[in-house]
Amino acid sequence: MLAKQGWRLLQYPSSLPNQLLKEIYFPHCNFWEAELGKAPSYAWRSIMEGQETLRNGIQRLIGDGMLTNVWADPWLMGENLLPFFSNIVTRVSDLFVSPGVWDVALLSHLFTSHIVHKIQALPISSRSHFDKWIWAPDRKGLFTVKSAYHLARTRVLEDHVMAPNPSAQLWNKIWNAPVPGKVTADLAPGFVRDIGADKAEFEFKKPKSLKIGGSYAIGCLVKPEFNVDLFVQLPKECFHEKDYLNYRYHAKRCLYLCVIKKYLTSSALVGKVEWSTFQNEARKPVLIVYPVKKLVALPGFFVRIIPTAPSLFSIPKLNLQRNNVRAVSKGGIPQATPKYNSSILEDMFIEDTEEIVKQTFLGSKELRDGLILLKLQNESTMTLACIENCRDSGFEEVFMTKIDYPVKYDHVIRLNLKGKSSVYVSGFCLDDECWRVYEQKVYNVLSHGLSDRVKTLEGSGNWPMDDVAIEKTKSAFLLKIGESLQNSWGMTCTATEDDVDVFVSGYAFRLKIWHERGLTLMRRETGNEHVNKVSNVDKELYFRSQHSSMINGLQTCYPAYGPVVRLAKRWAASHLFSACLEEEAVELLVAYIFLKPLPFNAPCSRITGFLRFLRLLSDYDWTFSALVVDINNDLTPNDEKEIRENFMFSRKGYEENPQNVNSALFLATAYDKASEAWTRFSPNSVVSRSF
Numbered sequence: 001m002l003a004k005q006g007w008r009l010l011q012y013p014s015s016l017p018n019q020l021l022k023e024i025y026f027p028h029c030n031f032w033e034a035e036l037g038k039a040p041s042y043a044w045r046s047i048m049e050g051q052e053t054l055r056n057g058i059q060r061l062i063g064d065g066m067l068t069n070v071w072a073d074p075w076l077m078g079e080n081l082l083p084f085f086s087n088i089v090t091r092v093s094d095l096f097v098s099p100g101v102w103d104v105a106l107l108s109h110l111f112t113s114h115i116v117h118k119i120q121a122l123p124i125s126s127r128s129h130f131d132k133w134i135w136a137p138d139r140k141g142l143f144t145v146k147s148a149y150h151l152a153r154t155r156v157l158e159d160h161v162m163a164p165n166p167s168a169q170l171w172n173k174i175w176n177a178p179v180p181g182k183v184t185a186d187l188a189p190g191f192v193r194d195i196g197a198d199k200a201e202f203e204f205k206k207p208k209s210l211k212i213g214g215s216y217a218i219g220c221l222v223k224p225e226f227n228v229d230l231f232v233q234l235p236k237e238c239f240h241e242k243d244y245l246n247y248r249y250h251a252k253r254c255l256y257l258c259v260i261k262k263y264l265t266s267s268a269l270v271g272k273v274e275w276s277t278f279q280n281e282a283r284k285p286v287l288i289v290y291p292v293k294k295l296v297a298l299p300g301f302f303v304r305i306i307p308t309a310p311s312l313f314s315i316p317k318l319n320l321q322r323n324n325v326r327a328v329s330k331g332g333i334p335q336a337t338p339k340y341n342s343s344i345l346e347d348m349f350i351e352d353t354e355e356i357v358k359q360t361f362l363g364s365k366e367l368r369d370g371l372i373l374l375k376l377q378n379e380s381t382m383t384l385a386c387i388e389n390c391r392d393s394g395f396e397e398v399f400m401t402k403i404d405y406p407v408k409y410d411h412v413i414r415l416n417l418k419g420k421s422s423v424y425v426s427g428f429c430l431d432d433e434c435w436r437v438y439e440q441k442v443y444n445v446l447s448h449g450l451s452d453r454v455k456t457l458e459g460s461g462n463w464p465m466d467d468v469a470i471e472k473t474k475s476a477f478l479l480k481i482g483e484s485l486q487n488s489w490g491m492t493c494t495a496t497e498d499d500v501d502v503f504v505s506g507y508a509f510r511l512k513i514w515h516e517r518g519l520t521l522m523r524r525e526t527g528n529e530h531v532n533k534v535s536n537v538d539k540e541l542y543f544r545s546q547h548s549s550m551i552n553g554l555q556t557c558y559p560a561y562g563p564v565v566r567l568a569k570r571w572a573a574s575h576l577f578s579a580c581l582e583e584e585a586v587e588l589l590v591a592y593i594f595l596k597p598l599p600f601n602a603p604c605s606r607i608t609g610f611l612r613f614l615r616l617l618s619d620y621d622w623t624f625s626a627l628v629v630d631i632n633n634d635l636t637p638n639d640e641k642e643i644r645e646n647f648m649f650s651r652k653g654y655e656e657n658p659q660n661v662n663s664a665l666f667l668a669t670a671y672d673k674a675s676e677a678w679t680r681f682s683p684n685s686v687v688s689r690s691f
Contacts, residue, residue: 003050007143010133032072057151059136062124064099065092067131076118077136100124180204180259187258195283197251204259208233213354218361220368222375226301231308231351244313245324249344250283253307257287264289278306284343309347318345386598474513512541546671547584550631558594558602564609565590580682588629588667589616626666634670646674
């Protein structure tokens with residue numbers, strides 16, 4: 001992405017932003033001669049960081065040669081032409097005897113025969129009269145981030161793993177490591193002691209072979225982590241026939257890496273060497289090697305050194321039914337150690353597996369592309385969703401939102417085994433590793449699920465058209481409902497023309513009837529006091545019915561929604577916000593974090609949801625932004641425009657006096673585009689500052 005900004009600068013030099021960059025940072029030279037300068041902007045710093053990658057792949061396609069500098073512009077791929085004869089020629093057009101025809105005599109005078117042949121082989125553009133930039137790694141000459149990334153990673157591997165210069169080769173550094181003679185457990189006494197190996201000494205021999213493997217070998221590396229796997233084949237001479245027993249192999253494997261680490265640490269080409277594990281298995285460490293040179297194009301690049309052991313032991317001896325750790329017994333009877341045996345077999349067959357994978361993927365470009373897309377799916381899908389669905393193309397969600405464990409993940413478990421030697425020794429030295437004892441506990445926290453069911457009443461076309469008749473019909477329904485509940489179910493009811501109060505098990509419920517035709521009363525401009533009263537009642541019932549329907553639907557989609565709402569309401573009550581923060585407003589705020597979770601996924605636990613609710617209250621820009629909760633994706637562009645206009649009208653007096661704002665929160669929905677239902681008058685700005 002950094003190189004792409006430089007590509008745009010070269011392709012569109014006459015655009016206003018690019019003209020400004022040239023005037024500020026390189027007014028008297030071209031882009032390739034430009035320097036970072038003092039106090040550069042973030043944009044210019046980014047462009048300069050991608051300049052080297054761009055230089056490695058860009059090329060000038062020659063037309064008339066008038067715009068291409070022979071000595072400064074990269075028009076001859078792979079050649080750095082020194083300006084020894086810049087007083088004779090400056091532009092490529094000076095090398096022509098006529099348009100498109102090279103001056104062979106002049107070329108022979110200026111350059112070596114090798115370069116002359118390359119120049120004569122250059123294609124001269126027949127479509128364009130002018131010179132133009134092309135991207136050499138792409139067949140169409142168009143810059144793509146994918147091709148630039150591939151070019152950059154290839155350069156890194158050549159420079160830091162398999163460089164032509166043997167002194168700069170990590171490969172040769174390992175291959176030419178001095179032989180230290182006898183290796184003992186003193187190099188890693190803690191590891192040998194913890195796994196309980198009874199024998200660990202051996203004579204060090206050079207690796208049998210070194211091979212490049214992993215995602216790089218099949219061309220499927222993706223960011224953000226860029227690394228190369230280097231398989232180091234352990235020599236048979238370092239092992240005895242029965243070293244598959246009692247962790248002897250694992251001990252020697254670790255000690256062999258200790259020797260390599262000691263040598264690499266002293267190399268001037270290596271920045272640092274760290275320990276890691278293979279497939280998260282603590283008994284099988286690997287080395288992580290970082291080059292001393294920091295790579296701007298590929299930050300965090302490292303080489304992972306992985307030991308392999310093909311044909312080291314007899315395969316039948318590692319049958320999953322066999323016991324190869326003598327300490328694993330029950331009642332004096334040896335127990336099978338399938339996981340221990342599989343751990344050794346994995347190292348024995350890793351190269352064979354790698355070869356099968358390599359042949360499969362290198363034979364199918366579509367399969368490689370599919371794997372890359374699969375790797376990128378999670379993060380890229382989330383980022384694209386932010387760009388498409390969030391305000392300002394998701395800039396705040398993608399670049400400004402802090403990603404921390406409590407908010408991102410629904411369950412976080414930390415195992416602290418420090419000082420508990422009895423725990424990890426009892427597990428590690430048997431067939432399993434210690435942390436696997438906790439696997440069932442980790443699995444149990446994933447088994448969460450809630451479900452609710454909702455029933456709705458059907459509408460009818462038999463309602464009267466007259467407004468007064470509608471009200472009388474409602475009253476008749478209410479009286480009949482109260483009578484039915486009392487006679488059929490024995491409930492205590494009090495029925496009036498406006499509502500029915502029902503008393504059940506110490507709880508009181510008030511039933512009202514709303515019909516959508518009552519909304520026509522709100523649209524009429526009349527001075528009739530009775531009509532205005534009915535209109536306000538119907539308006540409130542409309543809000544409540546729409547809100548209830550949407551929230552019930554949301555609960556069926558997100559089982560964690562209900563528990564989060566209850567926790568949020570409890571928090572509001574305990575902080576004395578209930579009087580100014582309606583329960584429906586809390587429900588909408590919680591709904592927002594489920595509908596707009598980016599850059600996270602929707603929460604699946606109440607604690608995660610509650611933390612995001614608190615973050616929304618404290619971090620959202622309530623003064624200058626409306627919070628739009630579109631539960632069913634009902635809002636049209638016209639609706640969104642109406643909401644913006646209503647919000648701006650509500651903030652009209654803010655510049656004159658911030659206290660003029662009636663409510664600090666503007667919650668808009670498909671049924672309430674003016675934020676009249678739940679936050680019309682509260683909470684005010686004083687209360688909102690205490691959130």
